[in-house]
Amino acid sequence: MxxxxxxxxxxxxxxxxxxxxxxxxxxxxxxxxxxxxxxxxxxxxxxxxxxxxxxxxxxxxxxxxxxxxxxxxxxxxxxxxxxxxxxxxxxxxxxxxxxxxxxxVGYDLDATMIIIGGTGSVVYAKNKEEIVSIGGFGHILGDEGSAYHLVLEAFRYMINDIQSNLKVSNFTKEMFEALNIKEIDEVKDFIYSKSKDVAASKAIFVSNLAKEGNEVAIKLLTTEGESLGLQAVLALKKLGINEVTIELKGSFLLNAPYVKENFLEVLKNNKIKFNISENNNxxxxxxxxxxxxxxxxxxxxxx
CATH class of the missing domain: 3.30.420.40 (ATPase, nucleotide binding domain)
Known part of the structure; x- marks a missing residue:
């Protein structure tokens, strides 16, 4: 055998x-x-x-x-x-x-969920033998709640800021300096010429600004956390349950400021009962x- x-x-x-x-x-x-x-x-x-x-x-x-x-x-x-x-x-x-x-994750448990928020993002959940996935459509169609999506949203904000206002925000000025660019067209050149991983690595600049109290950066990171939370709630609704063991994966979700906190806040606001798994398998x-x-x-x- x-x-x-x-x-x-x-x-x-x-x-x-x-x-x-x-x-x-x-x-x-x-x-x-x-x-x-x-x-x-x-x-x-x-x-x-x-x-x-x-x-x-x-x-x-x-x-x-x-x-x-x-x-x-x-x-x-x-x-x-x-x-x-x-x-x-x-x-x-x-x-x-x-x-x-x-x-x-909690292999012997009936209801488990894994949230992956790294370069990309996806939510998987199961209740006994039934499994659902939310997200995971990649950087072109989705990836809300990820480092790459945060960078896209930051760049979109910068483009709108430059094109709509006579005086640009401190967020845009700081991001220009961090990215070592001088013209907004360089943002387009960057996002279309760099790999997904390289682009996602620039999320650290947004995180650093949030830690310094920049309101735009805080809002962008908060939104990513909320997006992951809403995906998790949707997965549980599809399974017809409101109690689950969750494991969090991905350096963006675990380490970027405001992301994990707002993810969990969405679960609490939707009256989801959850335990965070610490097995780290x-x-x-x-x-x-x-x-x-x-x-x-x-x-x-x-x-």
Whole structure:
């Protein structure tokens, strides 16, 4: 009987693969390059293959659970699963990174939720076997409650400030200085020429201004926190529950001023009963939890 599981957490910058035995003991891990099909399908598949190969070694694998950033259409899912099944002679399940992370939170609890507010954003929640996701449509269609979206909103404010007023605000002046730009057209050049990660990194400038008491910066950050809160409330309404265990993920949500506080305030105002999980499990742990559940159900094995 096969007795090993591989979990893979693929993101925009790195891919983490872990090999476990059935008792959940970590045997080996390996980190390779990014795993995001919207960046490059070929390189993503290569990085996934490298990560799995390095942890697999000579072990016989009973299941691979693979979480990938972004939304995955069904045709791509089936294609990748079939390819990996053949390559590694096992069964593969491809899911989103948000669903992977959700399965790392309070796995034995009926009602759980994970809020990811980093470069991008997404909300996943479950009640028993029912799962919903809100957001996660990427930086063009969504990502409210993220560092990237904050930068976009800051730039939009600056553009409107320059074009609508004879005297620009201190916020715009400070942002011009922080970004080392002199003309508003440089904002356009920046946002269209830089990667999502590079653009999102400029959220620190807005955070710094908020810490200094700048009202525009505070409002922008407050709005991002509220947006995440409203997404969380919507997810719970779809599930028909108002009590949940929540895990917060993402440096923007956890570290940027005013974001977490206003996120929680929205939950309280909507009479949501919640506990904040402190287990801090890596998202890749969700792969083991999910594989274990599938194996127990499909193959009637207890471990």
């Amino acid at each position: 096969s007795s090993y599981i591989i979990g893979v957490d693929g993101g925009g910058t790195k891919t983490v693969a872990v090999l476990w035995d059935y008792n959940g003991n970590e045997i080996k891990r390996f980190v390779s390059g990014f795993a995001n099909f919207s960046i490059s399908k070929e390189e993503t598949i290569k990085n996934i293959e490298d990560a799995i190969s390095n942890v697999k070694g000579n072990h016989e694998i009973s299941y691979i659970v693979l979480g990938i950033a972004g939304r995955i259409n069904n045709n791509l899912r089936l294609e990748v699963e079939k390819h990996l099944n053949k390559m590694f002679n096992t069964t593969t399940k491809l899911i989103t990174d948000g669903y992977l992370a959700l399965n790392s 890596e998202p890749v742990i969700g792969a083991f939890n999910l594989a274990k559940k599938i194996i127990q159900k499909e193959r009637k094995l207890n471990f």
